[in-house]
Amino acid sequence: MEVTWREATRRALYGERGFYLRERPGRHFRTSVHASPVFAEAVLRLLRRVDAALGRPRPLDLVDMGSGDGLLATRVLAAAPPDLAERLRVTAVDLSPRPGGLDPRVAWEPQVPYGVSGLVVANEWLDNVPLDVAEMTPDGPRLVLVDPETGEERPGPAPCPEDLAWLERWWPLRSPGERAEIGRPRDEAWASVIERLAHGTAVAVDYAHPAGRRPPLGTLTGYRDGSPVPAVPDGSCDITAHVALDACAAAGERAGARATTLTTQREALRGLGVTGARPPLALASTDPAGYVRALGRASQEAELIDPAGLGGFGWLSQSRHREERS
Known part of the structure; x- marks a missing residue:
């Protein structure tokens, strides 16, 4: 029986025996965390900046959203200098079971705790928050229904008023055949992170596209064993779609964020000292x-x-500052 893409994806990824409850991300796709320890080092530098801005609180939180195998949390904790490590409270957030052998100093939780004082990092998390797909028809936007076993689709009912308003503001559909992924669930998910941030910074890093340059046919796709595959929500593969980070930023501001930066990973990491500069050739002879x-x-x-x-x-950074605490 056909269901909405949001429901089909929820079941496929997080339902009983869902993809993310039985698989580890590193087997199926290459994130920045898995690509290099340099990413964790950059996150540590960002954490130290947040720590200084907050007056070196005790404890200092590091929250790894959609942690997967806990690698980012583990690498940051391992690289932290002793004076910082002894103040760190590290939480990995994921719906999958805690990995065996994970550093016991890393707490494993199904959701972000309230009252975070420090840094939240959501690296490739929002793209796996399930959402609905809409397609423009001669009768207006309609939700796309999908058969979870085959991936076959057909048009369904009109989106609810809230989703129609989201589409008009963030991803307007004008011509029959155009498709959009309705990002309101991701806005709400990101807003919930900001609401749990007592003071500090939350960062979302993800595949993204801005208003005015949304792909006319959407971005829904599947991944399995490191390769893209058809998006069939039968639980056999990852189901993902790019994120409207600008819409998430607006939702974060409504939730209480007071400082927003929306840029690219390239620019953000360059600001954290990741340059890609080659060493001087003279070093080859001396060392x-x-x-x-x-x-x-x-x-x-x-x-x-x-x-x-x-x-x-895309790299979205939003902050609440120490002086905002009541």
Whole structure:
């Protein structure tokens, strides 16, 4: 029986025996976290900036949203200097079971705790928040219904008034055949993160597109074993769609964020010291091993800031500051 894409995706990813309850992300796609330890080092530098801005609170929170295998949380904790590590309260948030062998200092929770004082990082989390798909028909926008077993689609009812308003504001459909992914559930998910942030910064990093440049046929796709596959919501693959981060930013501001930056991963990481600069050639003769190590690091940095790849991801940063606490 056909259901909406939001319901089909929810079942496929998070229902009983859902994809994300039995699989680890690293097997199926390459995130910035898995690409290089450099990403975790950059997050640590950002965490230290937040720590300084907040007056070095005790404890200092680091929350890893959609943690998957806990790798980001583990790497940041391992790289933190002792004076910072002993104040860190690290929480990995994920619906999957806690991985075996995870550092016992990392708490494993199904949702963000209230009262976070520090940094929340949501790396490729929002793109897996299920949402509905709408298609423009001669009779106006209609929800797309899908058969979860085959992926076959047909037009369904009109979206609810709230979704129609979201479409008109953030992704207007004008011509028959145009499709949009209705990002309101992601706005709400991101707003819930901001609401749980007592003071500090929350960062969302994801595939993204801005208003005015939304793809006319949408971005819904599947991933399995490192390769894109047809988006069939039968639980056998990841189901993902790019994120309207500008809409999420507006939702975050309504939820209480007081400072917003929306940029690319390339620009954000460059601001955190990730440049991809090659070491001087002279180092090859004075310290050959050091040159090889530096060259390898430069390659890793270059991948993270490549504008045609990971560097092209959207990077949304929103903050609440210490003086806002009541």
